Amino acid sequence: MRRHPFLALTCLLIVVALTACATHSVLTEDARLARIEETWAETPLEVDLSAPPVTVVYPRGPWPDTLLAPSDSIIEGSLPPESLFVLGSVADPRGTLVINGISVPIHPDGGWLAWVPRGPIGILSPGEEYGPGRISTVTIDYRSPSHEQMQRRILFLDKPEPISGHPPAGFVAKQTQVMVSEQNAKIRCGWPGTYDLFPPRGTVLDAVGHTGGARKLWKVPLGDGIVGWIEDIYVTESPDARPLRLDIIPSVVGKVKRNAYGRELTVIEVPLRYRHAYRIQQVAPDQLELTVYGAVSQTDLIIQPFGSRTVDELFWSQVDSTTWKLTAQIDPVWFNGWDSAFDDGNDLVWTIFTTPEIEKRPLEGLRIVVDPGHGGVDYSAIGPTGLPEKTANLMLAQALTRELQKAGAEIIPTRTTDESVGLYERVDFARERQPDLLLSLHHNALGQGINPANHHGASVHYNHRHAHGIAEALYASIRNGGWPVNGLRYQDLALARPTFCPAVLVEAGFMMHPGEEALFRTEAYHADMATWLREGLETYYAGVRQQQRDDD
Numbered sequence: 112m113r114r115h116p117f118l119a120l121t122c123l124l125i126v127v128a129l130t131a132c133a134t135h136s137v138l139t140e141d142a143r144l145a146r147i148e149e150t151w152a153e154t155p156l157e158v159d160l161s162a163p164p165v166t167v168v169y170p171r172g173p174w175p176d177t178l179l180a181p182s183d184s185i186i187e188g189s190l191p192p193e194s195l196f197v198l199g200s201v202a203d204p205r206g207t208l209v210i211n212g213i214s215v216p217i218h219p220d221g222g223w224l225a226w227v228p229r230g231p232i233g234i235l236s237p238g239e240e241y242g243p244g245r246i247s248t249v250t251i252d253y254r255s256p257s258h259e260q261m262q263r264r265i266l267f268l269d270k271p272e273p274i275s276g277h278p279p280a281g282f283v284a285k286q287t288q289v290m291v292s293e294q295n296a297k298i299r300c301g302w303p304g305t306y307d308l309f310p311p312r313g314t315v316l317d318a319v320g321h322t323g324g325a326r327k328l329w330k331v332p333l334g335d336g337i338v339g340w341i342e343d344i345y346v347t348e349s350p351d352a353r354p355l356r357l358d359i360i361p362s363v364v365g366k367v368k369r370n371a372y373g374r375e376l377t378v379i380e381v382p383l384r385y386r387h388a389y390r391i392q393q394v395a396p397d398q399l400e401l402t403v404y405g406a407v408s409q410t411d412l413i414i415q416p417f418g419s420r421t422v423d424e425l426f427w428s429q430v431d432s433t434t435w436k437l438t439a440q441i442d443p444v445w446f447n448g449w450d451s452a453f454d455d456g457n458d459l460v461w462t463i464f465t466t467p468e469i470e471k472r473p474l475e476g477l478r479i480v481v482d483p484g485h486g487g488v489d490y491s492a493i494g495p496t497g498l499p500e501k502t503a504n505l506m507l508a509q510a511l512t513r514e515l516q517k518a519g520a521e522i523i524p525t526r527t528t529d530e531s532v533g534l535y536e537r538v539d540f541a542r543e544r545q546p547d548l549l550l551s552l553h554h555n556a557l558g559q560g561i562n563p564a565n566h567h568g569a570s571v572h573y574n575h576r577h578a579h580g581i582a583e584a585l586y587a588s589i590r591n592g593g594w595p596v597n598g599l600r601y602q603d604l605a606l607a608r609p610t611f612c613p614a615v616l617v618e619a620g621f622m623m624h625p626g627e628e629a630l631f632r633t634e635a636y637h638a639d640m641a642t643w644l645r646e647g648l649e650t651y652y653a654g655v656r657q658q659q660r661d662d663d
Contacts, residue, residue: 158203164258165208165251167199168493169623170265170559184264189271190247191229192560197249197265198224198623200496206255222495222625226562229267245269281323282330288349289318289329289341295535296345298388302328306603307339313386313453316341317355317405318348333388333404334434358383358406360435365416365425370545372478375465377419381437382458389459391451391610393576399439399449401461406435420445421465439463444658447547448577450611464611467547469656473649475519480541482551482606483508483524487531492556494628501529503554503631507619510634510641511552518645534605541609548581548613550644551606554631555597555618563623568595569640570618572602578613581651585615588647592639594620617644 170186197210200221208215208223215225230249235242249265291314298308302322310316321327327343364380379401387405394400410427424440447466454460470476483504485491491500505526512522523544525537532540541549555570557563569589573582586599597618607616619640620627630636 158257160257162202164202164261165253165263168495169198185266187268187270190267190269194226194228195559196226196563198495201253203255203257206253209252211249218625220496220629222628224495224563224623224625226564241268282320283323284320287318288351288355289316289346290349291345292347293345298339298341302340308388308390310388311452314388315355315386316388335431355385355405358385358387359409360406361409362412363425364414367416367419372545374467375420377416377422377463379461380458384457386453386457391449396443397441399441401437403435405433408435421463444662446577448610448612469652469659472519473652473656474515477520478546479515479520480523480546480549481508481512482537483526484551484553486526486529489531492622494622495625498628498632500554500622504552507552507637507640510637511644514641514645538609542611546612549609551616553618555621556623566597566621568597568620570597570600572600572604572607572616574603574607575610578615581613582615584651585644585647588643592643
């Protein structure tokens with residue numbers, strides 16, 4: 112439903128002015144106005160009298176068959192914070208909207224976003240329908256020329272979920288072994304704690320016990336003084352209760368290969384009898400470290416990967432009595448990532464990828480996986496007028512694909528239609544194709560209790576050092592294009608976590624803001640964002656090309 116363009120522009124520019132004043136836009140205000148104005152069509156105001164006067168998109172209630180809340184919504188869970196956001200749309204944007212006594216502006220498309228105080232908390236008696244307990248109400252009042260005055264309520268019933276961040280009480284001491292039996296297993300550095308290791312299927316771990324209760328959390332010692340925790344959903348307990356024997360590593364073999372796409376690979380083979388836990392990390396721009404827990408050195412032979420553009424030298428060290436380390440001295444100009452796996456004989460195969468030689472056109476020949484997030488039954492965030500994030504992501508991916516193909520890149524999409532693709536299915540898809548770059552495209556949302564007025568525009572996320580430069584270049588290009596920015600962020604996200612190439616996740620804007628959502632419906636917005644992303648990549652890879660020339 113299209114509205115008067117000037118009103119739309121005014122609402123959007125207020126948002127941009129409030130949140131982007133600290134950016135260094137290369138566009139003047141008049142140029143930005145002209146760019147945004149191109150995205151709006153001159154169409155008369157039309158009101159659908161059959162549509163509900165007010166639709167609430169968020170908070171969403173427990174209604175699996177619909178995205179939108181029914182007329183009177185009842186949400187069970189923890190009471191929201193003192194101030195909360197509510198968003199949705201109205202049938203007639205000429206109306207007035209008041210929520211908990213706060214006047215809420217209506218976007219010309221009918222969308223609205225409110226940051227309002229929570230209603231007072233009342234106490235339900237045992238005789239009432241939902242009692243006993245506490246209750247808070249959000250009251251929505253709407254008047255318009257085309258509809259009778261109406262009032263809606265969202266009732267929050269205080270029925271919080273059990274706190275899940277802490278393990279069950281008690282610890283059961285038990286000396287045993289557990290084997291990783293599921294893909295995408297995770298070892299945490301504590302409980303609760305962040306993900307620390309990602310052991311492949313078949314990894315064998317010593318365990319000294321588990322937490323009590325139905326949900327077991329196995330405690331697994333690694334090196335001296337290092338302890339991890341892994342959930343029982345990822346492992347199977349071994350009937351062999353003896354501690355895992357130490358491996359003795361006599362030699363290491365490095366060699367240079369080419370993959371099916373013509374890219375140079377440096378392959379490093381570490382012989383093992385058992386599938387021990389291990390860690391690979393880039394500890395400096397010119398150093399990668401492979402740490403094997405449960406191994407000691409008799410390493411008197413290392414065959415160096417002669418001819419590798421990426422790996423200059425391999426050397427070992429014994430960190431402690433049970434921890435062995437192999438260091439790869441690398442040339443950061445050519446380094447593009449790494450991967451690892453156990454082969455059928457339990458040897459650990461460590462693959463280091465080389466950046467292809469960059470051509471005169473910086474993106475010429477680069478193999479780029481473009482991943483439009485979500486899709487199919489996974490709608491993800493929903494805008495005030497009902498635009499799902501999955502649709503905005505696909506529109507941006509299609510625009511970016513066109514831009515990158517014109518620049519000479521080979522694009523490998525994880526999806527091209529509105530289909531469901533699993534989170535780790537996307538990662539496996541990319542890993543199998545060994546791309547030069549992985550870009551995952553999203554549009555953002557906030558958790559309840561955060562003031563949305565403080566969050567607008569794009570953020571760029573990475574998880575590994577070798578992706579930082581690309582993330583920074585993309586972020587700078589978006590900012591310089593005049594779009595508000597919301598942070599360059601290190602974050603542990605599944606689509607930023609891959610190591611086999613630089614992986615970057617872009618949150619291009621916030622679905623919840625009516626002005627931003629309105630732009631996400633337009634081809635012009637996605638064309639602009641795609642241009643900024645392409646320009647950022649060209650800037651980065653032009654720099655890599657110069658470094659490669661200097662290195663040669």
